[in-house]
Amino acid sequence: MIVTHALSQAAFDALAAGQGDAAVIRHLHSAQISRRKLQLRLLLDSSGSAVLAGAYALLADATRNNRDLERTVLSQPHFGPWLSASLRRLKGLRLLKGGHNGDGIRDVEKHKLGDPWHGYFVGLAASAGIQAGLDFKIEASSREGSVMLPMLGKLLTTDARIVISHRDGRTTLGHTVLPRDPAKDAPGWQGLRAHSCTSGGLTLRVWLDDVDPFRGNAVHPTASRLMRSQVREWRKLLDAAWPLLVRYHRGYAEAIAEGLRALVPLHTVHRTLGANVTNRDAFGSVAMTTPASAEALAVGLVHEFQHGKLYALNDIVKLHEHGDDEYYYTPWRDDPRPLGAALQGAYAFLGVTNFWRVQRRVNRSAKAVHAEAEFARWRDRVRVTTRALMGSPSFTPSGRQLISGMWAAQEEWSGEQVSTTAAELARAASEDHWMGWRLRNRRPDQLAIEDLCRCWLAGKDCPKGAVSAEVIGTKEVLLASSARLELSRLRTLNPSRFFALCGRPDRLSRVLPEASAGDLALVCGKFEQASRHYRSQILDGHGGINPWIGLALAGLRGNAPESALSAAPELCLALHRRLCDSGHCPDPIAIGDWLAPMSVAAPDRS
Numbered sequence: 001m002i003v004t005h006a007l008s009q010a011a012f013d014a015l016a017a018g019q020g021d022a023a024v025i026r027h028l029h030s031a032q033i034s035r036r037k038l039q040l041r042l043l044l045d046s047s048g049s050a051v052l053a054g055a056y057a058l059l060a061d062a063t064r065n066n067r068d069l070e071r072t073v074l075s076q077p078h079f080g081p082w083l084s085a086s087l088r089r090l091k092g093l094r095l096l097k098g099g100h101n102g103d104g105i106r107d108v109e110k111h112k113l114g115d116p117w118h119g120y121f122v123g124l125a126a127s128a129g130i131q132a133g134l135d136f137k138i139e140a141s142s143r144e145g146s147v148m149l150p151m152l153g154k155l156l157t158t159d160a161r162i163v164i165s166h167r168d169g170r171t172t173l174g175h176t177v178l179p180r181d182p183a184k185d186a187p188g189w190q191g192l193r194a195h196s197c198t199s200g201g202l203t204l205r206v207w208l209d210d211v212d213p214f215r216g217n218a219v220h221p222t223a224s225r226l227m228r229s230q231v232r233e234w235r236k237l238l239d240a241a242w243p244l245l246v247r248y249h250r251g252y253a254e255a256i257a258e259g260l261r262a263l264v265p266l267h268t269v270h271r272t273l274g275a276n277v278t279n280r281d282a283f284g285s286v287a288m289t290t291p292a293s294a295e296a297l298a299v300g301l302v303h304e305f306q307h308g309k310l311y312a313l314n315d316i317v318k319l320h321e322h323g324d325d326e327y328y329y330t331p332w333r334d335d336p337r338p339l340g341a342a343l344q345g346a347y348a349f350l351g352v353t354n355f356w357r358v359q360r361r362v363n364r365s366a367k368a369v370h371a372e373a374e375f376a377r378w379r380d381r382v383r384v385t386t387r388a389l390m391g392s393p394s395f396t397p398s399g400r401q402l403i404s405g406m407w408a409a410q411e412e413w414s415g416e417q418v419s420t421t422a423a424e425l426a427r428a429a430s431e432d433h434w435m436g437w438r439l440r441n442r443r444p445d446q447l448a449i450e451d452l453c454r455c456w457l458a459g460k461d462c463p464k465g466a467v468s469a470e471v472i473g474t475k476e477v478l479l480a481s482s483a484r485l486e487l488s489r490l491r492t493l494n495p496s497r498f499f500a501l502c503g504r505p506d507r508l509s510r511v512l513p514e515a516s517a518g519d520l521a522l523v524c525g526k527f528e529q530a531s532r533h534y535r536s537q538i539l540d541g542h543g544g545i546n547p548w549i550g551l552a553l554a555g556l557r558g559n560a561p562e563s564a565l566s567a568a569p570e571l572c573l574a575l576h577r578r579l580c581d582s583g584h585c586p587d588p589i590a591i592g593d594w595l596a597p598m599s600v601a602a603p604d605r606s
Contacts, residue, residue: 005031016405018350022258028312039083051118055125062128077285078214084281123149152182153191154211199243223265240294278307306351319399331381353378376426442469442570464597483515487523527558565592
């Protein structure tokens with residue numbers, strides 16, 4: 001008899017509101033284990049691999065009389081990405097065997113699983129056998145110079161194949177003896193480090209995973225092996241963030257304690273521009289760059305675990321069809337997002353909004369203003385995206401129920417008052433992102449641009465009317481970031497340092513290399529000075545889109561005379577580029593003034 005997973009109405013309602021207690025997370029976890037069992041069965045039956053069959057037999061022996069061990073092994077977060085990747089590779093192999101690939105070239109070997117790929121599952125089975133105390137011997141192939149034993153660590157080796165042997169409590173990996181404490185490093189061995197912290201009777205236990213080859217994602221590079229000082233920094237941050245979550249965000253903390261298993265450090269390019277990401281197949285794993293503070297880590301955990309919950313829910317209940325080809329505006333990304341991705345972001349930022357909603361009452365002084373501004377910003381922006389999503393016909397009844405629950409949670413917060421300062425900061429951040437998104441993603445009608453170009457070159461007045469524009473999707477990942485926003489945060493949280501910087505703009509590159517002199521002048525409130533800087537950047541051909549965003553914002557905030565730079569920035573940019581292509585690069589401010597009679601008719605959902 002096949003048993004399917006189903007959520008109670010109460011559990012679904014809790015998830016729809018962005019919540020979900022430990023019992024709900026256990027249910028999601030159980031569903032993920034069932035999904036992995038089905039994937040594993042399909043992989044074993046489809047591959048016909050004797051290596052996989054032998055590893056499965058060892059795994060079955062290890063877990064036969066220990067259901068807790070079975071749950072531990074099968075819920076190992078990065079086993080999920082390996083399973084999904086293995087099935088995709090097998091599917092590609094079958095397609096290639098039937099004919100040519102997309103380039104017209106037969107390339108079966110490229111997609112073949114092979115023993116090195118199988119080595120991950122062999123290592124997982126060996127880890128289970130070691131923890132079960134079985135005596136066994138099994139051979140594993142190395143992949144890229146290593147053999148991973150999930151839950152334990154990674155062997156570094158130059159051998160193509162090694163024998164993993166466990167007898168009388170002693171484990172050998174080829175010529176290497178596994179340390180009694182596998183979390184510790186030894187010659188040729190990198191231990192999987194674990195960390196636990198307890199507060200208020202609630203314990204978080206996670207692996208600080210910098211070794212698993214399937215811990216990665218398609219968006220950000222993972223960090224290489226952490227130095228001891230970096231490990232200490234992560235432990236210190238976790239020890240500070242966990243009490244904050246437990247004391248002030250208990251519901252989220254209980255869910256995270258139940259479901260989070262691995263924290264994956266990402267490569268940090270610049271600490272102020274951090275990033276978090278969750279792999280949809282790796283339930284229980286969160287990846288992030290080193291956060292700037294314990295509070296940043298806490299909100300990052302809430303944010304990413306929201307993604308994990310929604311991915312797991314969607315594996316139980318179908319939320320939407322795949323026919324919606326619309327792109328949506330999402331204030332946390334600089335690129336247009338399809339329906340599923342926009343829903344994911346809105347759900348994650350529902351948790352972020354609630355986090356700052358509480359923190360604004362917890363924090364003091366400048367940090368309270370910052371938290372209140374973040375609450376005001378995301379409360380408004382998530383509503384914008386959620387409202388747009390509600391118009392999609394592609395949601396299933398369950399999906400519409402989810403969206404309704406998300407909207408109801410936001411409605412409860414809509415009447416909460418925020419200070420004038422926080423509201424102004426939130427509005428400035430929203431304007432900044434919206435302006436940049438329009439410039440990056442809206443494309444005015446090319447025929448209309450050609451007509452406007454001819455009018456300009458002929459010295460005629462700009463006609464009055466509206467130019468249609470479409471939103472252009474992109475495969476490029478554009479995570480929202482703004483040097484102006486970082487400067488605004490500095491002004492709020494450390495005003496003395498900020499105004500010292502305003503007096504010494506030559507030091508800007510040391511504090512925030514991404515920022516320009518125009519950015520600093522804009523956040524200082526020197527709008528005319530900012531306009532001059534941005535105008536010069538554009539005329540010099542430097543800075544890409546950023547000076548256009550800044551120029552539009554400087555005019556908007558400085559109450560400049562009516563100009564299309566703020567009202568129709570994408571139109572100004574398109575016309576300016578067309579004129580430059582024809583050998584005439586005019587003053588962007590003059591373009592904005594000339595285009596004042598024109599507007600942009602954009603798609604409803606952007």
